[in-house]
Amino acid sequence: xxxxxxxxxxxxxxxxxxxxxxxxxxxxxxxxxxxxxxxxxxxxxxxxxxxxxxxxxxxxxxxxxxxxxxxxxxxxxxxxxxxxxxxxxxxxxxxxxxxxxxxxxxxxxxxxxxxxxxxxxxxxxxxxxxxxxxxxxxxxxxxxxxxxxxxxxxxxxxxxxxxxxxxxx
Amino acid sequence: xxxxxxxxxxxxxxxxxxxxxxxxxxxxxxxxxxxxxxxxxxxxxxxxxxxxxxxxxxxxxxxxxxxxxxxxxxxxxxxxxxxxxxxxxxxxxxxxxxxxxxxxxxxxxxxxxxxxxxxxxxxxxxxxxxxxxxxxxxxxxxxxxxxxxxxxxxxxxxxxxxxxxxxxxxxxxxxxxxxxxxxxxxxxxxxxxxxxxxxxxxxxxxxxxxxxxxxxxxxxxxxxxxxxxxxxxxxxxxxxxxxxxxxxxxxxxxxxxxxxxxxxxxxxxxxxxxxxxxxxxxxxxxxxxxxxxxxxxxxxxxxxxxxxxxxxxxxxxxxxxxxxxxxxxxxxxxxxxxxxxxxxxxxxxxxxxxxxxxxxxxxxxxxxxxxxxxxxxxxxxxxxxxxxxxxxxxxxxxxxxxxxxxxxxxxxxxxxxxxxxxxxxxxxxxxxxxxxxxxxxxxxxxxxxxxxxxxxxxxxxxxxxxxxxxxxxxxxxxxxxxxxxxxxxxxxxxxxxxxxxxxxxxxxxxxxxxxxxx
Amino acid sequence: xxxxxxxxxxxxxxxxxxxxxxxxxxxxxxxxxxxxxxxxxxxxxxxxxxxxxxxxxxxxxxxxxxxxxxxxxxxxxxxxxxxxxxxxxxxxxxxxxxxxxxxxxxxxxxxxxxxxxxxxxxxxxxxxxxxxxx
Numbered sequence: 001x002x003x004x005x006x007x008x009x010x011x012x013x014x015x016x017x018x019x020x021x022x023x024x025x026x027x028x029x030x031x032x033x034x035x036x037x038x039x040x041x042x043x044x045x046x047x048x049x050x051x052x053x054x055x056x057x058x059x060x061x062x063x064x065x066x067x068x069x070x071x072x073x074x075x076x077x078x079x080x081x082x083x084x085x086x087x088x089x090x091x092x093x094x095x096x097x098x099x100x101x102x103x104x105x106x107x108x109x110x111x112x113x114x115x116x117x118x119x120x121x122x123x124x125x126x127x128x129x130x131x132x133x134x135x136x137x138x139x140x141x142x143x144x145x146x147x148x149x150x151x152x153x154x155x156x157x158x159x160x161x162x163x164x165x166x167x168x169x
Numbered sequence: 170x171x172x173x174x175x176x177x178x179x180x181x182x183x184x185x186x187x188x189x190x191x192x193x194x195x196x197x198x199x200x201x202x203x204x205x206x207x208x209x210x211x212x213x214x215x216x217x218x219x220x221x222x223x224x225x226x227x228x229x230x231x232x233x234x235x236x237x238x239x240x241x242x243x244x245x246x247x248x249x250x251x252x253x254x255x256x257x258x259x260x261x262x263x264x265x266x267x268x269x270x271x272x273x274x275x276x277x278x279x280x281x282x283x284x285x286x287x288x289x290x291x292x293x294x295x296x297x298x299x300x301x302x303x304x305x306x307x308x309x310x311x312x313x314x315x316x317x318x319x320x321x322x323x324x325x326x327x328x329x330x331x332x333x334x335x336x337x338x339x340x341x342x343x344x345x346x347x348x349x350x351x352x353x354x355x356x357x358x359x360x361x362x363x364x365x366x367x368x369x370x371x372x373x374x375x376x377x378x379x380x381x382x383x384x385x386x387x388x389x390x391x392x393x394x395x396x397x398x399x400x401x402x403x404x405x406x407x408x409x410x411x412x413x414x415x416x417x418x419x420x421x422x423x424x425x426x427x428x429x430x431x432x433x434x435x436x437x438x439x440x441x442x443x444x445x446x447x448x449x450x451x452x453x454x455x456x457x458x459x460x461x462x463x464x465x466x467x468x469x470x471x472x473x474x475x476x477x478x479x480x481x482x483x484x485x486x487x488x489x490x491x492x493x494x495x496x497x498x499x500x501x502x503x504x505x506x507x508x509x510x511x512x513x514x515x516x517x518x519x520x521x522x523x524x525x526x527x528x529x530x531x532x533x534x535x536x537x538x539x540x541x542x543x544x545x546x547x548x549x550x551x552x553x554x555x556x557x558x559x560x561x562x563x564x565x566x567x568x569x570x571x572x573x574x575x576x577x578x579x580x581x582x583x584x585x586x587x588x589x590x591x592x593x594x595x596x597x598x599x600x601x602x603x604x605x606x607x608x609x610x611x612x613x614x615x616x617x618x619x620x621x622x623x624x625x626x627x628x629x630x631x632x633x634x635x636x637x638x639x640x641x642x643x644x645x646x647x648x649x650x651x652x653x654x655x656x657x658x659x660x661x662x663x664x665x666x667x668x669x670x671x672x673x674x675x676x677x678x679x680x681x682x683x684x685x686x687x
Numbered sequence: 688x689x690x691x692x693x694x695x696x697x698x699x700x701x702x703x704x705x706x707x708x709x710x711x712x713x714x715x716x717x718x719x720x721x722x723x724x725x726x727x728x729x730x731x732x733x734x735x736x737x738x739x740x741x742x743x744x745x746x747x748x749x750x751x752x753x754x755x756x757x758x759x760x761x762x763x764x765x766x767x768x769x770x771x772x773x774x775x776x777x778x779x780x781x782x783x784x785x786x787x788x789x790x791x792x793x794x795x796x797x798x799x800x801x802x803x804x805x806x807x808x809x810x811x812x813x814x815x816x817x818x819x820x821x
Contacts, residue, residue, distance in 0.1 A: 496706060634753075
């Protein structure tokens with residue numbers, strides 16, 4: 001009986017040890033590489049509202065009369081915003097380009113983007129351009145930089161209107 | 170699907186057989202996976218309380234306070250942290266095994282849908298609790314978790330601005346986000362605790378704690394593990410660096426690499442659909458409609474044995490409704506009754522010696538009724554022709570006994586072994602319907618109806634009423650608890666038992682010869 | 688049937704607990720049915736039927752009595768319960784002996800054993816229960 005109990009305890013210890021190994025191993029291994037070694041990450045994210053689709057205009061007498069009496073605001077401003085057009089070039093190659101629609105039920109909110117771009121580390125030329133008006137040529141904001149990305153670096157780029165626009169971190 | 174379930178069952182029973190050998194049925198962890206889950210929850214809770222006392226919130230206060238606990242107070246705080254982590258991981262494994270087991274053994278049908286359905290929200294809560302916990306440390310792993318979680322959540326159209334923007338760069342970080350996380354990490358486990366209570370509402374004599382030997386063993390395992398392989402952080406979070414490679418706790422964070430492979434849409438739709446499917450499982454065909462137990466007031470005096478024995482709290486004692494002089498009558502709630510018949514086995518009036526007219530006990534199943542069982546038993550016994558004959562009482566959910574029928578073996582199968590009133594055994598042996606009786610059913614700890622096997626053992630051992638009469642010769646009674654995978658061992662045991670019966674009978678019929686032999 | 692052989696209800700059988708007394712009365716009439724069947728030399732099936740009913744009813748009765756004793760934390764519960772178990776073994780003994788034909792020639796003996804079996808418990812153990820409700 002004692003012999004049998006002894007063997008049982010050893011078997012239990014073995015099972016516990018196996019379970020413990022399972023816990024110890026999978027609670028941290030194998031390591032997960034979301035971004036390949038030697039690469040870096042560029043995160044472009046902003047929330048920015050473009051200009052309205054058109055200029056405000058003063059309503060004429062006829063237009064005012066056509067409206068209900070409580071709705072006769074003298075100036076009519078369109079709420080809808082334009083799309084925000086943005087592009088990103090790395091070493092003269094376009095790695096991201098989009099026409100971001102405004103958010104919101106009436107399309108009057110900010111345009112939003114959140115992009116994670118895995119790029120090789122090292123020395124690069126980075127160009128960012130943004131258009132938030134109705135221009136057809138050129139950019140409202142343009143930013144060109146030389147950057148050196150170390151392996152495993154995460155470069156965050158936000159946008160705030162005014163100045164250079166793009167904010168690097 | 171049916172054959173897949175059968176395959177899982179056979180694998181489980183085979184493994185459980187080995188664990189039975191190593192741990193003994195009382196300590197076998199595979200029979201109390203739920204209780205172990207609860208046990209690990211308490212360990213997580215207590216260790217969590219300790220960590221909470223010492224943890225600071227804020228950046229970099231969170232990280233630094235955890236580092237202090239892990240290194241400067243390694244012998245207590247560090248151990249608490251490791252216990253917290255490993256017990257949480259162990260809990261996930263227990264829950265996963267528990268689900269597989271309860272599903273494979275059909276323990277969610279009929280009124281048991283409640284236990285199954287209340288388990289589903291617990292899955293979500295456990296994962297959320299684990300994720301938020303890792304987030305609090307604000308090391309590189311937490312950074313990874315934060316970014317991966319918010320990116321995943323951003324797929325849902327519920328946020329105006331992507332919440333992942335909070336973790337874009339250090340300037341975007343808001344300390345108040347952490348206050349939210351601490352709140353979540355405490356609130357979610359509290360909600361989980363409530364559901365843990367709810368989960369057991371329809372479970373009578375619920376086993377919340379594992380057997381002491383098992384509890385001590387598994388706690389010792391966690392403690393030793395905590396000392397040998399302490400939980401550590403992975404460097405302070407730095408949003409200017411990518412958290413890659415990162416050492417994931419795969420028990421909780423398997424979601425994120427999966428998202429990288431299949432995309433957030435698949436993850437969310439899959440989770441949503443998966444949750445709905447899980448909830449609906451009790452109603453996925455085939456559904457066998459079972460009739461609930463019925464009380465015969467003429468035969469019930471309110472002795473309460475059925476209400477006490479019911480594993481599903483389906484019987485209450487209600488004030489008398491028929492004007493009889495007794496205080497109470499048994500009342501079955503048909504919504505909670507699983508038609509196991511364990512109540513019938515507990516009723517003192519359920520005795521086959523009542524040969525006047527119909528055998529109607531105080532509480533009976535409708536299909537099969539006790540009278541049907543007695544008729545079946547007598548019909549089977551009439552076919553026995555050879556010496557060493559045996560009447561096997563088995564159960565429908567375990568080893569199918571019908572295949573053992575022969576000229577010397579009669580079998581009767583009940584919905585659950587616990588349905589058999591011990592009086593039937595007395596009847597068979599005293600009326601010599603067979604030379605001996607074998608009681609079989611699910612293995613200890615595996616009873617499909619939770620307590621039928623245990624109650625039967627206690628009735629036979631004279632611990633639980635109604636007891637098997639002491640005058641019944643125990644050498645003519647054998648118990649071979651057997652899973653469907655134990656067919657061969659069972660056949661062997663029966664054969665051996667039959668040989669001892671033949672021996673007994675020959676000594677009885679020829680006492681002079683046996684006396685001369687002595 | 689000789690009137691004196693039937694068990695008559697005596698006041699000392701009453702414990703003042705309505706349910707228990709009711710069952711005692713029922714049991715008296717059931718046992719009397721056994722005695723009548725024996726006396727009228729009816730075929731043994733009738734006797735066995737009646738015995739079976741007694742066995743079932745007294746098992747249920749003991750269960751109810753034990754419940755009451757537990758509820759009142761009766762200090763002699765274990766002794767009383769052991770007596771119940773003994774009595775059930777005894778009635779089973781009588782039932783088996785009768786079915787094996789041991790009383791074919793000795794009906795009187797059987798009648799007196801049944802009567803003795805039934806009455807003795809009343810006067811000793813059950814009488815003490817009178818106290819637990821007061």
